[in-house]
Amino acid sequence: RLVREHPVVVFMKGSPAQPLCGFSNAVVQILRLHGVEDYRAHDVLQDPDLRQGIKNYSNWPTIPQVYLNGEFVGGCDILLQMHQNGDLVEELKKLGIRSALLDAEKDQEKK
Amino acid sequence: GSGGPLARTIRAKLTAALQPTHLEVRDDSPLHGGPPGAETHFGVLVVSGRFSGLSLLQRHRLVHEALQAELAGPLHALQVIARTPQQWQSDPQNPPAPPCLGGSKR
Numbered sequence: 001r002l003v004r005e006h007p008v009v010v011f012m013k014g015s016p017a018q019p020l021c022g023f024s025n026a027v028v029q030i031l032r033l034h035g036v037e038d039y040r041a042h043d044v045l046q047d048p049d050l051r052q053g054i055k056n057y058s059n060w061p062t063i064p065q066v067y068l069n070g071e072f073v074g075g076c077d078i079l080l081q082m083h084q085n086g087d088l089v090e091e092l093k094k095l096g097i098r099s100a101l102l103d104a105e106k107d108q109e110k111k
Numbered sequence: 112g113s114g115g116p117l118a119r120t121i122r123a124k125l126t127a128a129l130q131p132t133h134l135e136v137r138d139d140s141p142l143h144g145g146p147p148g149a150e151t152h153f154g155v156l157v158v159s160g161r162f163s164g165l166s167l168l169q170r171h172r173l174v175h176e177a178l179q180a181e182l183a184g185p186l187h188a189l190q191v192i193a194r195t196p197q198q199w200q201s202d203p204q205n206p207p208a209p210p211c212l213g214g215s216k217r
Contacts, residue, residue, distance in 0.1 A: 073168070074171060076190075081192075
């Protein structure tokens, strides 16, 4: 299924280059902050069956939806809170993705 | 004011389901191009001891469960901040919704 195609899969409105919703854009921006540019993004506005299907699959009523390693992680609020409390860096590490923010922190420590 | 009918329903259901110590319900519909009072996009901040020990995902699912009927109907988007009373005491913030980017009108 689509969620296992890639370690990081996002169902959103619009595309990463052109998000069509503030919540979907927030997800794109957060991933970008961590240096995660290589991920699968599915535009649910292009496919009403996908839009309903993914809501049924995760039993989650809204878009955007973020999946890490095939597992549903949450929407934009959860991703934002994970970003703020450091959990996102940890989760990315488990996927073998080194967050760009870790490098930014290392630079700060050297000062 | 206390908001429109949907805001009051949301408030009542969350209160009954989660016995929050603090609850804020915000109609964000104007941020998404709707007229004020459209009641399509909401943000809720819920502080409840029931969230203790639950992951973010589990907490949000509890909130969604309480509002199942609304989410199946008029509610298009729901922002959720779910904190335990301890977390709220150390960090009482209710961040605003991210800016809208035009939605499906683009």
